[in-house]
Amino acid sequence: MSGPHPSPPSEPSESPAAVLARRIRQLELAGRIAGIGFWDYDFTTGRFWWSEEIWRIAGLEPDAFRLDAESRLAIFHPEDREARRRAWAEAIAAKRDFDHRARVIRPDGSIRHVETRGLCRLDERGEVAGYFGILQDITERIENERRLEEAIRQAEADRALLQTATEVLFDGFALFDPEDRLVLCNRAFAALYGEEPEALAGRSFEELQRLPAFRHRFGLAHLDETAFARWLAERLQRHREASGIPREVRGGDLCFWVQERRLRDGSIVLCRTDITALKRTEENLRSLAQAFARARHAAEAAHALLRAATDVLSDGFALFGPDDRLRLCNHAFAALEGTTPQALEGRCFAELARSHLDRHRPGLDPEARARELAARLALHARADGTPFDLAVGERHYVVREHRLPDGHTVLLQTEVTHLKQIERDLRRLATIDELTELANRRQFFDRGRRLLERARRHDQRVALLLFDLDHFKQINDSHGHAAGDLVLRRVADICRSTLRSHDLVARLGGEEFAVLLIDTDREEALAVAERLRTAIATADIRYGEHRLAVTISVGIAVPEAGREDLEACLAAADRALYRAKHEGRNRVCAVVHEGSAGGGSGPSRHERRR
Structure with missing residues (x-):
């Protein structure tokens, strides 16, 4: 077995002083790697010493000035010097180690945060003989702590906002x-x-x-x-x-x-x-349908009772015999034709269909009228219970026709005008931003992909503008969210008046907007973006007695022909927008390379969201 490895010997010619100097150099090199400088203060000789790393942290050449009890404070911020004197005096008086944080001002005016620690040396009488310690640059640590605190505050604010939003x-x-x-x-x-x-x-x-x-x-x-x-x-x-x-x-x-x-x-x-109430309503409707079916089967024996039963229904009801003539209808059905049930009964379905077209579609040309009549007669002839829509002016109905085994045909006509309006409102809410009445994020991606596909088929160039409002948070903070909403609406109005009607303009969220320009090259896109930026910057936007200064930063992506991809365009435009922000805001920046809208480095905000 081999013995313990011996330490590498020093050079034979090295003196103890040379060895000490070499060890000090190694210590300083290690300190520089770690961002740590070393210092020493000998009370016996009154000598101060700083390693080269401390001079470097202070932005000075080594031995830039003579070190003494007062000059050693010169590198520190004036506001921190008195506190440092007190901490130093207290440490000496208590014969304890020294620990203090302060700011260092470099000759170029920049500030570095440092932490100083020193070990107290005592002589044989127990008196302070000196201190040896380190000075570490903790600027990045301080900045990271600040960012962490800010992130925690933002997370708490986001949580509170989400809690408030869900309560409605x-x-x-x-x-x-x-x-x-x-x-x-x-x-x-x-x-x-x-x-x-x-x-x-x-x-x-x-x-x-x-x-x-x-x-x-x-x-x-x-x-x-x-x-x-x-x-x-x-x-x-x-x-x-x-x-x-x-x-x-x-x-x-x-x-x-x-x-x-x-x-x-x-x-x-x-x-x-x-959906408890909805289920109860469903059960009630099912019960009503069952009751109606029983009444229908008893129609031949109790015609008067059936008329009374059907007239209480809000839905239109009609019963046609095997000869296709109207045997019975209620007031809701007859009211649509502007008459009474008695005036309609006995007429055949084809005659009623022609009368319906004459009353509600008088402007149809003969050819269109013939097509609509044929389509309606075909649905009636099928009568398999399949629901279909019937529009009468601004009113909408769902019609079901059932052919019974004995040849009778039952027609049910339910007005769904209010449901159609709800459907239109829901469709609008799903595709339109409620505040600005521009396309919302969902519609932007749906329509945007279709527009890009069409542009690819027709070999058209496309450009994507992505912009947001500069310092928008300050408007909300200074004037309230009502002012912010007003600004967003005015910006949307300026977009509508400045851009072409076939350009796709959307509010993606918050103060962020996107514009998809079809049949537009890079130079044209730059001109459009600059025109839009100028229009917003010069707009007279007022909230009460205050004129609100609003500017935007715009990022532009123009992909190569045939390589259009909405997500890639958006990511590239986002990087260009970031550059516009970085260069001072209120400006337009475009991606340097147009290949697949992929210029720039690093993930964009939109890529990180996905």
């Missing part, structure tokens, strides 16, 4: 962390558990299901522990799957539409809609 929802909303503990919920969600949202935070999903208030409200209180355990196991399995597929969940007299989706970080978002 009628639906229950909850967010569970990757460990399945409740992070956030609104009152609509918490109500089922008989607690305030704050009282539920931190509990696991399983703990929530075990709460007595929940078991009582959800009709589970009567179950024994074995039965409840089976129910709970099944519910937990579905919760952990979190497939995002909506499903119906019943409990007692309650019925919910529940959707649970797992996010990329393992968190689970739960949305719960109470």
Whole structure:
């Protein structure tokens, strides 16, 4: 076995002083790598010494001035010198180690944050003989601590904003962390558990299901522990799957539409809609339909009773015989033709269809009229219960026709005008930004991809403008969110008046907007962006007595022909926007290279969001 490895010998010719000098150089080199300088103060000789790294941290050449008790403070910020004197005096008086943070001012005016530590040396009498210590540049640590504090404050603000936003929802909303503990919920969600949202935070999903208030409200209180355990196991399995597929969940007299989706970080978002009333309405409608079917089968024996029964319905009703002549209809059906049931009964369906077109579509040319009449007669001849839409002026109906085994035909006509309006409103809400009435993010991506595909087919150049408002947060902070909303609406108005009608303009969120220019090359895009920037910067935007100065920074991406990709364009424009911000805001910047809109380095904000 080999013995311990011997230490490498010093050079034979090295003197002890040379060895010490070499060790000091090695120590200084290690300190420079770590950003640490060394210092020494000998009370016996009154000599101060700084390593080269301390001079470098101070931005000075080594031995730039003579070190003494006063000159050694010259590198520190004037506001920190007195505190440093006191800390130094207190350490000496207490015969303890020295520890202090201060700011160093370099000759170029820049400031570095440093931390100084010194070990107290005592002589044989117990008096302070000197100090030896380090001075470390902690500027980056201080900046990181500041950024961390800012990130924590922003996260808390975002959480508060999300909590406020979810409280306006009628639906229950909850967010569970990757460990399945409740992070956030609104009152609509918490109500089922008989607690305030704050009282539920931190509990696991399983703990929530075990709460007595929940078991009582959800009709589970009567179950024994074995039965409840089976129910709970099944519910937990579905919760952990979190497939995002909506499903119906019943409990007692309650019925919910529940959707649970797992996010990329393992968190689970739960949305719960109470459809109890809807289910009761559905059951009522089903009962009504069954009652109506019974009345229909009894029509031959009780015609008068059937008329009375059908006239109470808000839906239009008509019964045609095997000869296709109207045997019976209610007032709701007849009112659409501007007459009474008695005036219509006995007429054949084809005659009623022609009369309907004459009344409600008088401007049709003969050819179009013939096509519509043929289509309507074909639907009536089929009469297989398939619903179809019928528009009468501004009113909308859903019509179902059923051919009975004995040849009779039943027609049900339900007015859905209000549902059509709701559908239009929902479609608008899904595609239009409510505040600015521009396209929203979803419509921008849907229409944008289609426009790019069409431009690719027709060999057209495209350009993407991405801009946001400079210092928009200051407007909200200084004048309130109402002023911010006014600015966003005015910017949208300027976009509409400045850009072409076929350009796609969208508000992506917050103060960020995007414009997709079709059949536009790089130079044209730059001109459009500059015109838009100037129009916004010179606009007279006032909130009360205040004139609001608004500017924008614009990033432009122009991909190569045939290589258009919306996400890549958006990422490149985002990098150009970042450069515009970095260069001083209120300006236009375009990507340097146009290849696939991929110029620049590093991921954009939009790439990070995905």
